[in-house]
Amino acid sequence: MKLAVLTSGGDSAGMNAAVRAVVKAGILKGCETWIVREGYEGLVRGNEAAEGDTEPPPAACDNVPVADPGFVQNLRFGDGALLRDGTGDLPGRRTLKGRYIVRAGWDDVRGWFTEGGTLIGTARSKAFRTEEGRLQAAFNMIKEGIDALVVCGGDGSLTGADVFRSEWPSLVKKLREAGKINDHQVAAHGHLKIAGLVGSIDNDMSLTDLTIGAPTALQRICESIDNINSTAFSHSRAFVIEVMGRHCGWLALMAGVACGADFLFIPEDPPSAQIWQDELCKKVKQHRSVGKRKTIVIVAEGAIDDELNPIQAEAVKNVLADKLGLDTRVTTLGHTQRGGRPVALDRISPTLQGMEAVEALLEATPTTPSYMIGMHENKVVRVPLMEAVAITTSVSDAITAKDFKKAMSLRDPEFIESLDAFFETSRWDPHARSAKEKWMRVGIMHVGAPAGGMNAATRAMVRYCIRHGHTPLLIHNGFRGLLDDDVFEPSWLGVDNWATRGGSELGTNREQPDVDLGAVACKFQEYAFSAFVMIGGFEAFSSLKILEGARKDYPAFHVPMVHLPATISNNVPMTEFSLGSDTSLNALVDACDAIKQSASASRNRVFVVETQGGQCGYIATLGALATGATMVYTPETGINLDMLRQDVKYMKRRFSLDEKGKAEGRLVIKNEASSNVYNTEVITKMFKEEGGALFDSRSASLGHTLQGNIPSPMDRARAVRLALRAMRFLEEHHETLRGVPFKARQAAPESAAVIVVQGTGVRWVTVEEMTEHADMKKRRGKTSWWSSYKDLVDMLVARKQIIGEPKPDRTL
CATH class of the missing domain: 3.40.50.450 (Rossmann fold)
Incomplete structure (x- = not known):
């Protein structure tokens, strides 16, 4: 054909x-x-x-x-x-x-x-x-x-x-x-x-x-807004930012959630033509009254009011300047949203x-x-x-007919949920509180290694708590910090900029509660936790397992508890995405693009790039697919001599096929735990020795750079969505225990659960079910949805066509 x-x-x-x-x-x-x-x-x-x-x-x-x-x-x-x-x-x-x-x-x-x-x-x-x-x-x-x-x-x-x-x-x-x-x-x-x-x-x-193209456009928008934030804060200014989206407000909505905007205008959820100016001013004044120095309003280019009148960025600027006296600027991002790698x-x-x-x-x-x-x-x-x-x-027809409810219903569930998340985290409203008897004291902790999105999730939880009358209690330095009473109650404004910050503002370590379970239980009782959240990787799941198992001995642990997966390794079982994994992949792509440029400039050079990931090959495998790597080594399949022999054979033949004077650099991506014997140095020297006059080799260890800097917009938006799901889960299970005397409480097993992403759906998995799917020794799931992508990496370099031998697989 x-x-x-x-x-x-x-x-x-x-x-x-x-x-x-x-x-x-x-x-x-x-x-x-x-x-x-x-x-x-x-x-x-x-x-x-x-x-x-x-x-x-x-x-x-x-x-x-x-x-x-x-x-x-x-x-x-x-x-x-x-x-x-x-x-x-x-x-x-x-x-x-x-x-x-x-x-x-x-x-x-x-x-x-x-x-x-x-x-x-x-x-x-x-x-x-x-x-x-x-x-x-x-x-x-x-x-x-x-x-x-x-x-x-x-x-x-x-x-x-x-x-x-x-x-x-x-x-x-x-x-x-x-x-x-x-x-x-x-x-x-x-x-x-x-x-x-x-x-x-x-x-x-x-x-x-x-x-195709939406994630990159969102990245460009959020990069611009992140940069605008600093000058807006410096001058106590308001910025009205116009983004693309003639008939769809997805870019504006996700940017608003990811960047913590104060107000947004999208075509699917238009404001009232009569009162939108007053509503905008009311919200901005509320935020300014609690000490906020900057105001960010995002306007989709197709924004309208409920009478289908266009709402333009310049009109929004005039409202903020004339009615509130704010020093206001308009920034139209235009075609910068389409460009870039x-x-x-x-x-x-x-x-x-x-x-x-x-x-x-x-x-x-x-x-x-x-x-x-x-x-x-x-x-x-x-x-x-x-x-x-x-x-x-x-969707466009429904908007034209002013049937905005239908237009929203035709968008996917994540769109609707994200709009709700924006309202919950961006608008400080003292009248939104729940009944006093439903209020909770929520302990929030980071466990394990830092990952992009941890801070965004914490910010969303804190703001939800304050909005609904709950008391958020943030714990520094994990379980060791809890034992040292390093616990504080944040304010609404105190977490305002956390969404754009990488790493962990609370500090995190791998300490688990069994360091002193009795003392941890005493602290639960002392701070009167009525719900508990752990944001982290496999260590956070292990901690949840320990706390849930200790309920039979310590009544203080009979409170709803949640693990929100956040790890660049993406090694938490049963979830397709953990917070931080998208940020890490972007960091790997940026680094490998620069490395490949160096390799191509030098001609005939192979770079063996070592990545983090522990015993999980997710970052290495998806990174190989995203960077066009020639081969990838992961802990799941390991490395043996026969595999290395074939890899050298392939590399020699592939370089021989390059057009003279136009050879390109090539990448080999290796997870840090792929082999204890055939480490990065050994593989690099092997390629250098065997390459002879055909190609040279170098190595590069990306190390902790893969934990990223500023979290990606996808990680930020997903963090907010999952955080609010977690808070509602805690509220639901807290309601069943409310009014029961402390020593008589019996929390159901399903009240200790992990929130997992499976496609566009989100579900709750109990500790028992999660344990069945976990390899506790190697700290990863027993199965991986991405495992077939390793074969795809081989296909896209024509391995079979060039050497005719499938890569040996010795699944560990």
Whole structure:
């Protein structure tokens, strides 16, 4: 099969990763892969080859023995340098001048996923909207023998793709009647296969949890707001920040939650046209009255009031300046939100979706619908393309009809929950308190190693407590701090900036309560804890297990207790994501991009990069997928001599296949606990010795840099969501114990639980159930949802095609 890929509509970070994945997956499946430059406009223009246009010479690596000789023939076609700028002209090679449908080889797309935007270009094509334009596009595709197309774009681009597919038989018929194609071409290309990938920074497509480019855009927004915060505080200013989102407020909402904004305007939840100005002023005055020096208001570009009147950033600024006398500035982030290198999630997710798109094309028949490839419950899914577009359109229709309740209901549950989280954590309201008899004294502690998002979760809990009348009691330095009475009651304003701070503001260590259970129980009683929260990794779960087991001996532990997973290792069983893991992956990607740049500049160099992670290979495996590493070593599979022998064999052959003068640096990612014998130094020396004249090697240990600096927006937003879930869980179980005498209390086993993320869903897991799924000795789960990604790393470097041997696996 010959398949092509194009990007259309607005660009978004991650599009290049998707194109790279489609090209590589196509070649792995035995397809010819083509790239269409400039979106649908490129389909219409086709190939108007310039004079003297020549075919590229054969790959100069025919003497390299590989397991699949056909793979070498698919190594290089369009030349990556030419595809990047579209204007290059190298002697003896095909130029791109006048060419819009270009054959792409394996090495032509290497390194693309580190680049922002779309390297193959995008354009809004007026010609393709006409039947004549689509007829010309069909002719250009058939002329090249292409009848399968992957389209990466927004709802308009995907709708255009489905229209093109539905019209295809009639277009083929017209081309035959006009004599432009022959009967053989009609028979061979009677059906067009379409697969859609959603590239949109707004995250506005239904039936998928996250669109390509949205995480990176959110990262850019939050980076800007974090920088604005310091100058706003310095001058006691108000800032009105306009972000993208014409029909969807996801970016504004998630930025508001992640950055601790004071107020936000989104199209799905518009304020009253009559009172929004007064409401804004009231909230800002409340915050200023408790001593807040800065005010941040976020406005989506499509913000409206409930009468559909636009709410513009300048109008909000005038309200704050004129009615409150605040020194107010407007910052419109504009297209800075689209730019920059993709974050880890916008490299991993498009890679998975691009590979699934090729599978969908291979399985497509004339009777199957066009599929959109999306993400749901942490899995790549296929959904009928037009069904997704129809639901997406119905959100806009509901807003236009002023049916805002319906518009909110059509968003995913996380969107609705995040809006509630924003109200709970951003608006200080003394009238929101619960009945006094329901108030709790909540102990909050960090346990284990620091992780991004710990402080954001603590801030959310503190603010929820104060808003509802509970008393938050923060404990410094873990259980040792509790025994030393290092406990304090924070204020609303005291935790205001915690969301953007990395590490642990409370301090944390690996001490567990069995250091002195009796003394810990006395402190529970002394501080009259009626609920207890531990934020941390596997140590926090172990502590919860100890406290729950000690309830039979110590009545003080008969209170609801929660473990909120937060660890960069992501080694807590049964949860797909722990707070800090996304921040850590981003830190690893940033470091590896710099390391790979050094390796590429030096030519022919391999860097063995050591990561943290303990006995869990999550960071190493997902990091390898996000950075394009050549191989990855994890504790789950370990390292042996046979594995190293094959790795050296692969590395030699791969460097031999590189075009002369264009060799790139390569990465090997190794978890710190992969082997006690074959450590990073040994592996580096082995590659250096065996590489000879082909390649050199160096090592780099990332160490504690992987704990990150400023937490990622995804970790911050997830922290707030989980923290509020935890508080409501505590309230629910506290209610069952309220009024029972201290010594007579009997907390149910389910009142001591771990909150886990499984896809877009959140559930509670008891200590007993968690223990069944935990490897207590190796401090990780017995199974891992990400384990199959190791095979994907090998696939994306064509290991089987080059040496023909699967990587030996000795699962420990």
